[in-house]
Amino acid sequence: MELTLHSFKLTLAHSFGISRERYDEQPTLIISLSHDGKTGYGEATSNPYYGVGISNLMQEIEEARGLIEDASAYDPETLNKMMRDHNLSSFACCAVDLAAWDLFGKLEGKSLHEIWGTTMDTYPVTNYTIGLDTTEIMVSKMKEFPWPVYKIKLGTDRDVAIITELRKHTDAVFRVDANCAWTARETIDNALALKELGVEFIEQPLPADDWEGMERVLHHCVLPVIADESCLVESDVARCALHFNGINIKLTKCGGLTPARRMIRSARDLGLEVMVGCMTESTVGISAIAQLLPELDYVDMDGAMLLKSDIASGVRIEAGGRVILPSTGGSGVSLLQ
Structure with missing residues (x-):
C-alpha cells in the first residue's frame, strides 16, 4: 500500500464550548492508503485533553510507514494488531485503521456495514x-x-x-x-x-x-x-x-x-x-x-x-x-x- 499524510485545520461554524475548553477550529490528520487504483481515507483529530497533537501523530505514523505500507490491503484487522504491537497511540491507530477499512471495502466493492x-x-x-x-x-x-x-x-x-x-x-x-x-x-x-x-x-x-x-x-x-x-x-x-x-x-x-x-x-x-x-x-x-x-x-x-x-x-x-x-x-x- 502507498501511505500519504494530509493535515488540515477545520474551521467551525460557531465557537464551541464545553466545561473545560472552548475552540473555533479543529486540527485534524487525514491518512490515505492506496492500492490497485483505490484509495481509502482515515482521520484522527488533535486533542489537548489527551495530549494529542498533529505533529506527534504524523511522527508516529511516519516511523511506522514501512510496517503500514508492507501490510496487506485485504486484512485491516491484522494491520491494527501490528500497529498496537508497534506501540502506536490509539489516535494514530485510528487514522490508519479507518483508511485501511475504507480501502478494503472499496477493493471489495461493498460498504463496510454490508x-x-x-x-x-x-x-x-x-x-x-x-x-x-x-x-x-x-x-x-x-x-x-x-x-x-x-x-x-x-x-x-x-x-x-x-x-x-x-x-x-x-x-x-x-x-x-x-x-x-x-x-x-x-x-x-x-x-x-x-x-x-x-x-x-x-x-x-x-x-x-x-x-x-x-x-x-x-x-x-x-x-x-x-x-x-x-x-x-x-x-x-x-x-x-x-x-x-x-x-x-x-x-x-x-x-x-x-x-x-x-x-x-x-x-x-x-x-x-x-x-x-x-x-x-x-x-x-x-x-x-x-x-x-x-x-x-x-x-x-x-x-x-x-x-x-x-x-x-x-x-x-x-x-x-x-x-x-x-x-x-x-x-x-x-x-x-
Missing part, C-alpha cells in the same frame, strides 16, 4: 450538539438548526436553568453532557429536574476516575448515565458495566473501527447500551462511524455538521436525521481538497 453483515433498515438518529455558552446563544444555535435530538453541553452552576430555558423553544429529545464537571450529589439532584424537562440521559457527569462517585450515581440517579471519558479502550468496558448504564465509544480514543466493533460486542454481552461519538471530525471520520449505525442504540456523528466547510465527501445527513451512504464501497470517502 461486509459486516448488517443492514441500514433501522438506525439511530444522530444528535446535534449545542456547545456550552450563554443561554441566549445556545437558544439561537438551536433555532438556527432545528433537529429532533440535541446533545446539550453543560458544566456550570446554572445547568438546570439552561435546560429549562432551552425546553421552552423545542419539543426535541435532549441529552446532556457535563464532560466530567459535576459531583455525584449534583448529578443525582440535577437528574430529578432534568428528567422532568425531557432529558433522555446524562453523559459523563463525573471526572473519569471517580469510580466511587459513579457507583453512587448509578444506584440513585433517575436518569441513565453513559460513560465517555471513563471508557477509552476495550479494557474499560467491563469496569464501566459496574458504574454506568451505557458507553460512548470514540474511534479516536479506542484505536479505530477494529477495536470499536469488539467493544460493541463486549458491551452487549454485559447488558450495556451502546453509543458511538465523534470528536469534531470531518466527513472522513463521520463516514466511518456511519458504517456502525445498525449496531448502535445512540449516535453522535454531527462533527461535520458543525464545520463552516468540509474537506471531504462521503456520508450525508439530511434534515431530520436521514443518512445517505455513498455507493463507492468502504466508508465511501473522497477528499475535496
Whole structure:
C-alpha cells in the first residue's frame, strides 16, 4: 500500500464550548492508503485533553510507514494488531485503521456495514450538539438548526436553568453532557429536574476516575448515565458495566473501527447500551462511524455538521436525521481538497 499524510485545520461554524475548553477550529490528520487504483481515507483529530497533537501523530505514523505500507490491503484487522504491537497511540491507530477499512471495502466493492453483515433498515438518529455558552446563544444555535435530538453541553452552576430555558423553544429529545464537571450529589439532584424537562440521559457527569462517585450515581440517579471519558479502550468496558448504564465509544480514543466493533460486542454481552461519538471530525471520520449505525442504540456523528466547510465527501445527513451512504464501497470517502 502507498501511505500519504494530509493535515488540515477545520474551521467551525460557531465557537464551541464545553466545561473545560472552548475552540473555533479543529486540527485534524487525514491518512490515505492506496492500492490497485483505490484509495481509502482515515482521520484522527488533535486533542489537548489527551495530549494529542498533529505533529506527534504524523511522527508516529511516519516511523511506522514501512510496517503500514508492507501490510496487506485485504486484512485491516491484522494491520491494527501490528500497529498496537508497534506501540502506536490509539489516535494514530485510528487514522490508519479507518483508511485501511475504507480501502478494503472499496477493493471489495461493498460498504463496510454490508461486509459486516448488517443492514441500514433501522438506525439511530444522530444528535446535534449545542456547545456550552450563554443561554441566549445556545437558544439561537438551536433555532438556527432545528433537529429532533440535541446533545446539550453543560458544566456550570446554572445547568438546570439552561435546560429549562432551552425546553421552552423545542419539543426535541435532549441529552446532556457535563464532560466530567459535576459531583455525584449534583448529578443525582440535577437528574430529578432534568428528567422532568425531557432529558433522555446524562453523559459523563463525573471526572473519569471517580469510580466511587459513579457507583453512587448509578444506584440513585433517575436518569441513565453513559460513560465517555471513563471508557477509552476495550479494557474499560467491563469496569464501566459496574458504574454506568451505557458507553460512548470514540474511534479516536479506542484505536479505530477494529477495536470499536469488539467493544460493541463486549458491551452487549454485559447488558450495556451502546453509543458511538465523534470528536469534531470531518466527513472522513463521520463516514466511518456511519458504517456502525445498525449496531448502535445512540449516535453522535454531527462533527461535520458543525464545520463552516468540509474537506471531504462521503456520508450525508439530511434534515431530520436521514443518512445517505455513498455507493463507492468502504466508508465511501473522497477528499475535496
